Amino acid sequence: MRVIRPSYWKEFRCIAAQCGDNCCIGWEIDIDSESGRFYRSVEGRFGERLNREICNENGEAHFRLHGERCAFLNHENLCDIILNLGETSLCQICAEHPRFYEWFGDVKEAGLGLCCEAAGRLIFGTGALDQFETVEEEEPPDSRPFDQALYERLSLARETAYQIVQDRAKSVSDRMLLLLSFGEALQEALERNEPVKSSGLALMEHPEADVPDCYRHLLAELQSLEPMDSTWPAKLKQISAQLPELLAVRREFMDSSPRAETDYEHLLVYFLFRYLSKAVFDGDALAKIKLCVLSVLVVQLLDIEKWAQDGCLTLEDQIEIAKGYSKEVEYSAENMEALEELCWKTNDFSSERLAAMIKYELYESAALDKR
Secondary structure, three states: OEEEEEOOHHHOOOOHHHOOOOOOEOOOOEEOHHHHHHHHHOOHHHHHHHHHOEEEEOOEEEEOEEOOEEOOEOOOOOEHHHHHHOHHHOOHHHHHOOEEEEEEOOEEEEEEOOOOHHHHHHHHOOOOOOOEEEEEOOOOOOOOOOOHHHHHHHHHHHHHHHHHHOOOOOOHHHHHHHHHHHHHHHHHHHHHOOOOOOOOOOOOOOOOOOHHHHHHHHHHHHHOOOOOOOOHHHHHHHHHHOHHHHHHOHHHHHHHOOOHHHHHHHHHHHHHHHHHHHHHOOOOHHHHHHHHHHHHHHHHHHHHHHHHHHOOOOHHHHHHHHHHHHHHHOOOHHHHHHHHHHHHOOOOOOHHHHHHHHHOHHHHHHHHHHO
């Protein structure tokens, strides 16, 4: 099997107790059937504890939570399963997190999720362009049916999208506008079964729009999703109340943050890699591209709020903010489905409205007038 993965994949190492967060807190950790059989076979006092702390509901097994903590997370934030049975005894989710995979016949796409700060440091990188590698692994092809020809078209389109968002001769805002134009052209080509035209793309035009209201609508939609962290909806509400002020200082924020352009570029590449190929299952490439742009706009807004509050934005701040967004959205199937549906509703978040949110010249001009 061919495996496509980011070039930083092999550099990932869990930092365990040194992590500022903990992937064993706040999650209901499901147990795969093979691990469940092994845990039931463990004898002695620890085996008794294992079986006592595994909950079975509707044929699915998961570790019990004590408060928000996994039952096997000890007071030193270390895993008692590893300490008693070794690292190879972890269930599939614990062993693989934050890695994610998607299978397309004899191709597997593998990445590192943004919800992990160690992965986030690799995703934001050192400023170099993101690259991907293909390796061979001993694994049988996935037998689920899919459209091989569509996957190949989407793979080529994704390469073009990478080129658009990594063109550092342009601002990241203009790159997002071009990406939206490409998304429109790609979707039209797929629906007509025609070659996609990627040359001569123009910046996505944007109508006059109440940009703060567009953002308020987006933040309200995010507030309506099931939160992972109980403070998340309140945070979004607080930012919504500050929108005109935050939008007015966007250009100043970008000018004062030398990493910002490349950081948002890395985020765009991350989201494109993770989601665009999934359009093979529903044919909606444009919604996936809008999801990428929308996600970066939300993270950018959260960054601006942090920068305005503290007077600076560190790399650690950026990793923490992106991680928080990822945990709230990417790691809930229901929340991802709701956000993709939002991108599909073109009247609410059309490419043109997203373009207006990217540019909002009125507020950039207002910022300049205040200087």
